Amino acid sequence: MTGEESPILSAQGLSKFYGSRVACDNIDIEIYPGEVLAIAGESGSGKSTLLNLLSTQAEPSSGTLVYRGRDGSPIDLRTLPEARRRHLLRTEWGFVRQDARDGLRMNVSAGGNVGERLMAIGWRNYAAIREEASGWLQRVEIETGRIDDKPDVFSGGMRQRLQIARNMVTKPRLVFMDEPTGGLDVSVQARLLDLLRGLVAEHRLAAVIVTHDLAVARLLSHRISIMKDGQIVETGLTDQVLDDPAHPYSQLLVSSVLQV
Amino acid sequence: MNAAPEYNFAYLDEHTKRMIRRAILKAIAIPGYQVPFASREMPMPYGWGTGGVQVTAAILGRYDVLKVIDQGADDTTNAVSIRRFFQKTAGVRTTTRTEEASIIQTRHRIPEAPLKEGQVLVFQVPIPEPLRFLEPRETETRRMHALEDYGVMHVKLYEDIARHGQIATTYAYPVKVADRYVMDPSPTPKFDNPKMNDCPALQLFGAGREKRIYAVPPYTKVVSLDFEDHPFERTRVAGSCELCGSGGVFLDEIVTGDDGARIFVCSDTDHCANARDREAQ
Numbered sequence: 001m002t003g004e005e006s007p008i009l010s011a012q013g014l015s016k017f018y019g020s021r022v023a024c025d026n027i028d029i030e031i032y033p034g035e036v037l038a039i040a041g042e043s044g045s046g047k048s049t050l051l052n053l054l055s056t057q058a059e060p061s062s063g064t065l066v067y068r069g070r071d072g073s074p075i076d077l078r079t080l081p082e083a084r085r086r087h088l089l090r091t092e093w094g095f096v097r098q099d100a101r102d103g104l105r106m107n108v109s110a111g112g113n114v115g116e117r118l119m120a121i122g123w124r125n126y127a128a129i130r131e132e133a134s135g136w137l138q139r140v141e142i143e144t145g146r147i148d149d150k151p152d153v154f155s156g157g158m159r160q161r162l163q164i165a166r167n168m169v170t171k172p173r174l175v176f177m178d179e180p181t182g183g184l185d186v187s188v189q190a191r192l193l194d195l196l197r198g199l200v201a202e203h204r205l206a207a208v209i210v211t212h213d214l215a216v217a218r219l220l221s222h223r224i225s226i227m228k229d230g231q232i233v234e235t236g237l238t239d240q241v242l243d244d245p246a247h248p249y250s251q252l253l254v255s256s257v258l259q260v
Numbered sequence: 261m262n263a264a265p266e267y268n269f270a271y272l273d274e275h276t277k278r279m280i281r282r283a284i285l286k287a288i289a290i291p292g293y294q295v296p297f298a299s300r301e302m303p304m305p306y307g308w309g310t311g312g313v314q315v316t317a318a319i320l321g322r323y324d325v326l327k328v329i330d331q332g333a334d335d336t337t338n339a340v341s342i343r344r345f346f347q348k349t350a351g352v353r354t355t356t357r358t359e360e361a362s363i364i365q366t367r368h369r370i371p372e373a374p375l376k377e378g379q380v381l382v383f384q385v386p387i388p389e390p391l392r393f394l395e396p397r398e399t400e401t402r403r404m405h406a407l408e409d410y411g412v413m414h415v416k417l418y419e420d421i422a423r424h425g426q427i428a429t430t431y432a433y434p435v436k437v438a439d440r441y442v443m444d445p446s447p448t449p450k451f452d453n454p455k456m457n458d459c460p461a462l463q464l465f466g467a468g469r470e471k472r473i474y475a476v477p478p479y480t481k482v483v484s485l486d487f488e489d490h491p492f493e494r495t496r497v498a499g500s501c502e503l504c505g506s507g508g509v510f511l512d513e514i515v516t517g518d519d520g521a522r523i524f525v526c527s528d529t530d531h532c533a534n535a536r537d538r539e540a541q
Contacts, residue, residue: 083409105415108415108419109423112418112419119418121411124414124487126489129418
């Protein structure tokens with residue numbers, strides 16, 4: 001995260017209306033290579049909508065969205081043809097969903113889940129695909145002996161780790177995560193957070209993490225944006241915002257966290 | 261008594277036939293692409309070949325010679341009733357001999373005798389969408405075809421190898437047509453897949469319930485999907501036909517007694533009869 005680097009993803013004036021309701025209002029956001037940005041806020045504040053807009057899963061009502069590709073050239077995501085958008089999604093981006101069932105193919109084995117992206121970009125050697133898949137299973141701490149098991153016999157934490165392996169196999173540069181630790185018990189959460197921290201550091205991954213859990217934001221993210229009613233009310237270094245929130249809503253949010 | 265005048269030629273009205281011909285022409289122009297068409301209610305249940313029958317009805321002419329096979333056989337219920345249907349409604353000549361036929365409607369097999377230029381093979385198709393196994397949404401599968409987004413096809417084959425040590429898909433084995441569209445060759449055994457490649461005859465596929473027509477024009481490249489280290493293999497048929505002695509053909513298993521006795525005979529009855537005729541001479 002040096003000052004001279006240009007952002008990997010930048011959005012300006014991003015808005016999304018559902019009829020007359022405003023889900024995201026005029027949002028400016030920038031994500032730099034190797035940086036983890038957390039988007040925090042209460043339910044209904046528009047953070048998931050923002051994530052969907054940034055990851056082109058939803059069409060914004062207005063605003064610009066520019067991605068800087070591997071070769072450094074800027075790509076206007078709003079005018080990108082569907083075929084290239086999908087290629088980008090498969091090769092340079094990842095998407096970890098809160099419910100692993102949405103991010104995995106539940107009727108396909110763990111190996112098939114991890115190998116799918118490889119096959120989609122043209123890998124046609126079974127042994128090579130399997131080796132790569134088993135390597136990634138190891139890295140996310142799933143025993144390689146379970147490579148042929150389907151995710152429906154996996155625990156919640158394992159499914160989430162499998163989802164991460166499935167996304168990481170094409171070595172993406174930018175990963176979007178929607179409440180990646182939601183619904184997991186705390187010890188499993190801790191293990192997952194550990195894993196994510198390692199991957200982010202090792203692969204110099206840029207990541208956008210949506211969470212309502214400030215502890216997750218504290219552990220994983222470098223910067224944090226606090227959202228309320230479709231607007232970003234405060235952005236800053238995570239420790240700074242969480243230790244010394246400036247906006248009244250951020251102060252409320254931080255003070256609402258139960259202390260153990 | 262001749263009942264034919266009660267029906268329009270080949271049962272369907274002329275407007276419907278034109279509509280189906282337009283779909284067929286489009287299908288031939290875009291090999292392997294599934295063309296939607298307004299499938300009609302036919303006087304037979306879905307699953308009995310309503311798609312194939314409509315395609316045949318649309319292309320049938322007075323001087324055509326029709327052959328209908330079901331699992332390779334000319335004498336099973338489905339084949340006999342469809343043949344009778346066109347005898348009654350179109351009064352065309354029918355045959356069981358592959359070489360004599362100008363149109364062959366088939367369920368699940370491609371005849372053993374090599375097909376010639378000028379012949380048309382009409383397949384009855386239950387599920388035309390090869391991506392259906394992994395993607396239930398029709399809107400999404402159509403987009404995947406449009407964008408040549410075929411990674412999931414190999415996921416299916418990968419799963420086969422992971423589970424069975426080999427590609428265990430033995431019928432409806434997916435193919436790529438003319439280097440572009442992935443196509444389900446209908447539930448033909450994969451034994452017949454190589455016959456589709458560079459075939460001199462026109463191959464038409466009709467799915468009545470799913471309302472789709474697709475085609476492989478003569479001399480078109482048809483490649484079965486596979487992995488480098490697990491290449492496509494034609495089913496090896498061990499042994500030869502009990503009746504005619506033919507080897508290297510697709511065999512059916514016939515149970516011959518309550519004690520579990522069984523024999524293997526040609527699935528293609530025309531091929532079997534010809535081989536026996538030749539032997540008798």
